[in-house]
């Protein structure tokens with residue numbers, strides 16, 4: 001071994017030569033073997049370069065596979081063993097405010113006679129407003145002066161509507177309570193804040209964050225002792241061996257309701273309704289679920305699986321993620337850009353709250369863009385392409401199709417109130433499953449295998465490399481001979 005001296009580059013070259021002679025990668029030692037002729041050495045050198053090139057190439061394609069094609073969606077057919085979640089119902093009562101709460105509010109604030117009627121009419125329509133009917137909000141100088149005297153700014157519209165609405169899931173009288181039942185079993189119902197004001201959602205897989213109280217005030221709903229008086233289910237499940245599984249969401253005393261059916265993993269879409277009915281609706285749906293393997297969430301990132309779980313929200317206005325909620329956020333951003341303010345029915349508890357539209361802006365700006373806002377793109381595109389708003393899929397979801405939706409005739413006499421029902425008679429025979437087919441350990445094995453195949457390289461070889469250029473180098477410099 002060369003004696004330690006200060007002849008710069010030569011010593012470094014010698015040391016590298018020493019490594020090549022001792023190292024684990026097989027071709028290296030022939031490059032530095034003094035006995036071999038130049039031709040042989042350059043042949044080995046070329047072989048090495050080619051090997052390293054292919055090794056890096058194959059490794060990079062493994063890495064690419066890991067990042068872009070590591071999950072896939074498979075089809076499951078063993079339908080005998082599945083529990084299928086029934087779809088959700090969202091029901092919006094068409095009479096929004098509670099008479100007695102409104103009367104006591106007016107009494108406390110000295111609103112009487114004609115003013116009271118006019119104010120009721122205004123508030124009722126504001127509470128009932130959505131993209132399709134903003135133009136119906138009545139307005140007058142009198143309304144302006146009432147709002148000014150009360151000190152109600154647009155930011156407080158929703159809070160006032162919430163205060164004047166009675167959450168009928170807490171109604172003590174059972175017959176009048178908004179509840180979701182199947183025989184003697186209760187299914188959880190909550191009041192939610194939607195793009196169509198305050199509505200009731202039953203049979204949902206979404207967390208407690210998706211409730212009117214949480215979205216408006218940031219606190220969880222109160223404990224509902226009436227719901228817990230019987231067996232309480234989060235969602236109604238059915239399996240292949242059951243003929244007919246159903247539930248009814250009822251207890252609406254208003255003159256009419258509007259019903260929405262949607263996947264239990266989603267929220268309603270405001271333009272996907274049954275419409276104004278003074279009887280309830282009975283749906284006969286079909287549902288095909290998309291499930292996920294247990295390790296999907298832990299072993300892959302959002303970018304890899306291209307889907308989000310409910311708790312993985314990156315939205316600004318909403319604490320939970322679903323695809324439709326993400327599209328609502330797109331709508332918020334669009335409305336904010338075009339009309340410079342957002343409607344009152346969106347949660348706005350963020351660090352820099354967006355301006356909320358007063359009712360005049362709602363009437364003036366929104367109706368002419370309503371189809372653009374609802375669809376998020378325009379047919380004869382003055383504005384932008386559909387792709388501007390990108391929303392990832394839900395990792396867990398269901399595709400719900402309705403085979404029939406019939407009015408529930410005579411329900412008011414029978415049940416004492418109106419409501420809608422879901423009655424599922426056919427069960428899916430296919431189910432999609434998101435699976436991990438190339439996990440991080442697969443990536444390691446693949447890279448290790450490639451390096452082993454092309455270079456005979458291994459983990460211990462890597463350790464040896466590090467050792468050679470750290471500890472052994474120090475010994476070498478200090479002058480020990482090994």
Ligand SMILES: *[C@@H]1O[C@H](CO)[C@@H](O)[C@H](O)[C@H]1NC(C)=O
Pocket residue numbers: 081082083237
């Ligand atoms: C389906 O639901 C039943 C009753 O709710 C439960 O006992 C069973 O374990 C569930 N099966 C599966 C595969 O989850």
Ligand SMILES: *[C@@H]1O[C@H](CO)[C@@H](O)[C@H](O)[C@H]1NC(C)=O
Pocket residue numbers: 098099100101166168171253
């Ligand atoms: C209005 O609210 C009161 C409680 O404040 C409740 O007792 C009453 O049933 C509600 N009326 C309707 C029609 O829901």
Ligand SMILES: *[C@@H]1O[C@H](CO)[C@@H](O)[C@H](O)[C@H]1NC(C)=O
Pocket residue numbers: 094095124125128132133276
């Ligand atoms: C609420 O809006 C719906 C749909 O625009 C309409 O049919 C209904 O009459 C409205 N309700 C009230 C009380 O104005």
Ligand SMILES: *[C@@H]1O[C@H](CO)[C@@H](O)[C@H](O)[C@H]1NC(C)=O
Pocket residue numbers: 156159160163
């Ligand atoms: C709504 O009710 C809460 C609690 O009763 C009250 O603090 C708040 O000021 C009310 N909001 C409006 C706009 O009246």
Ligand SMILES: *[C@@H]1O[C@H](CO)[C@@H](O)[C@H](O)[C@H]1NC(C)=O
Pocket residue numbers: 302314315316390392
């Ligand atoms: C959320 O993530 C998606 C991509 O995963 C991105 O396109 C979108 O802009 C993000 N939204 C926000 C509000 O950051």
